[in-house]
Amino acid sequence: MNAIGMSLREGIKHILSGPQAVTALKALGTVVSVAALYKLAAYVLRELVLVPKLTILRDVEDLHKPRRVVDFDSEIDIASLTPSLRVALRSDSYTIHKILPNKVDPLVSLMMVEKVPDSTYEMVGGLDKQIKEIKEVIELPVKHPELFESLGIAQPKGVLLYGPPGTGKTLLARAVAHHTDCKFIRVSGSELVQKYIGEGSRMVRELFVMAREHAPSIIFMDEIDSIGSSRGESGSGGGDSEVQRTMLELLNQLDGFEPTKNIKVIMATNRIDILDSALLRPGRIDRKIEFPPPGPEARVSILRIHSRKMSLQRGINLRALAEKMGQCSGAEVRGICTEAGMYALRERRQHVTQEDFEFAVAKVLKKNAEGNTSVGKLFN
Template sequence: MPKRPYGGYGISWFYWLLLGFILFFSIVSNPLGRATEISWAKFEENVLAKNAVERIVVVNKEIAEIYLKKDRLDDEDFKEVTDGVLTSEIGPHYYITIGSVESFEGKLQRAQEGMPDIEKIDVRYENRTNWITIFSWLLPLGIIILFWVYMLRRMGGGGAGSNPLFNFGKSAPRISEKGTKSSATFKDVAGLKEAKAEVMEVVDFLKNPETYTKLGAKIPKGVMLVGPPGTGKTLMAKAVAGEAGVPFFSMSGSEFVEMFVGVGASRVRDLFKKAKEKAPSIVFIDEIDAVGRSRGKINAFQANDERESTLNQLLTELDGFGPNTGVIVLAATNRPDVLDKALLRPGRFDRHIYLELPTKEERKEIFGVHLRPLKLSENVDVDLLAKLSPGFSGADIANICNEAALIAARKKKSEVEQQDFMEARDRVIGGLERKSKIISPKEKEIVAYHEAGHAVVSWHLKNVDSLVKVSIIPRGKSLGSAWYLPEERQIVTKSQFMDQICASLGGRAAEEIIFDEISSGALDDLEKVTKQAYTMVSYYGLDEEIGPISYYDSTGQNERILGKPYSEEMAKLIDKEVQNLVTTAYERTKTLLLDHREELEKLAQLLLRQEVVDKEDLEKLLGKRSEKILADGAK
């Protein structure tokens, strides 16, 4: 007999046969199914009075079955119970539901005494098993059992002996066996030279362990990949899977956590058991912060400590009393501040590899990787693309390349050109252009002067990033925008902070100067300025009144405290200094715009005419930026 896909034999026909047998047996075994119910008055008048009763059988003291004489079955009076019934000679032909045996016997005796010519009727008593009642509750139970058997067989997914109820605590990692070629290799990991070297050393240890062990070195038990989103942590793990040549087990941290207590810990045990069976091997846990959060006061408010028990089991597997030879654990997270300290200590995760946002040269390498599958025009300048994308992660660069290809395809081009990459960059940063958005002439004029204010202020301040273009075309949620080319700084001075705040306030100051009225269009600017000012005062210690004091908490412990880490008096002082800082910057911005009001007017009118002003137009209108800054400094 052929096997079914789920491992068992095709026995569904047995279920149907069993159900049919039950139904047939219930019909055949129920004699009342062939009888007609009759009341006592009709029985006495139409049956008993005609001397047609052969016998009466009282069943379980509840039902009285009435059997007719065989020679009376052909009478016209009883055609209703004999016509069309194959077993009409067997009976019973009628039945009466009796209240009690004594009452029934009394009525039958009185009726027979009133009919002296009628033969005495034989009355018998029987106790029968009521199969209908039994099957009435057995059948639904059987249907439920069959349903669950069917569902468990469907969910089992394994061999004939698999049972998902026992596999609930099993892990289901994605396994890359030895000899299976991964789609990613270290050639696909551009930039990240230092991080790649660290990981490649682990891979080399797995390939050539004797090189290290002969000197007494031990392989790291765990490698933690830490970095902002999109910097290539998961890609690095995929490259390890493609290069290592050993079994690679991959799971997400959230796959360990269930609503049932103990399942997460069980899955951790099962995962490491599978990894040890195929040692040497690599286990990769993506987004480990889902199970590795710090155990602290916040867990006291949670009724279910499933996450904590999962973490405890993970700690034990990484560096407990049991041996863990030949298993290397890779983990990735972008939130190392929330991880438990016991998880990060040497002996568990010996190496912490930080993947930072790529530099200009690294961005150039990343562009080279993502430009391979594209059909490029000769005018594509990779150096310029890398220069115009500071602060972009590898994922952002991949998105820009894909968007550029989509834009070129939308325009029915045969090649992807430089302009397509510029449009893709603008779309990724600012959102989709909304030229169809209707703006009144008055609002458009306000937006033009607002953006011109940003441009003029930033053009004359030396510590503001270089301005690339200004636009009053609605894009995303904004009605206009000024595009800058940020410099890659490692530290920011107080004067640089102040110039950036002034540049952000340029739009609001221009509205006040030109229209003698302010609008709600500066909301995003004010939010940015306020946050930046509070950061300067309370984090970086750049305020003279408060002094070199920082309330920044790199450990993340203050997030669990409901109050602030400083007194009410200090809070008032911080608020006052922030207000003074922003007010001073705003007055400085207004003074600068008043000194260059003519340039502000010209730039705003130019924006109203052509909507987008590039760097070349800005230089024609405002002069060379370096010369302007030197001239302002001389004044």
């Protein structure tokens, strides 16, 4: 800063000779920085001075050295240097070289993020009522927010999908993300249960930060009962206290984000009976959608979906097969189709027969009868 071709005193005197030449001086320790002489920029803490040439002085915080005022490379846009931004400084000149993305915990960054899932509503069988409901609370606000504005009502923030495993909760969540062109961020509630104090809460905060960066996005939280169980159900141990801190942070995030920012939350659970009432209240969870075990007609629909790409022998009676499946879930019906194909594969055949399907049904039902009872029966 001292190599300016003239003394600092003479430079200041020259600049001050014109009344509009300078609008601000900034004291930096024992050095006076003249804004018109130095096109200085800064980093993330706060905006200091605005001068006529759109020169912006910013306070820079180095991780290893005191705060400083620095220059920036020509390809850096001044308007992009906003507070709380992370930047890379050159080691020799300390000029701003690159704008860095927000810091995200590695555990959060490893969560499943899909730009647009490939699942569609046509892949969901026997859930016409559930599809209609999730369209109302997720797809409609994302595609047509003006309808809610014209009526003067708030957009729904979140929806809870509940029912036994294998009934299509995750599949439907992926499908609605596909039809809304939203990024799909999937996290299990058990991943948010951390050993150390404050880790789970921090992961929840960074999860919502990542959702804002990827907006429009859908956060799908599976097994929400892992952190959202009723506080009266938990013990007094340290682990339970940490789970409660994580849930309180989740409640805070649900209250804090605006639904108009194109961030939607879908939660799924097998145990709605143990969820905390604070989590289920309107304004956080605006719709609760039940996913019961599929009935006979729903099982026929699921069989058609999963067998339409299979090489089938003519005359296969899918309805008769569906009636033999009892209380099989949608996932078990899909497994029956796969198992029927395996029977044909073992015999080196190019097509699947009715007998293959019957063997597959008997095999799945036998497993259920031997003690691995279909979870659908537990809900009846």
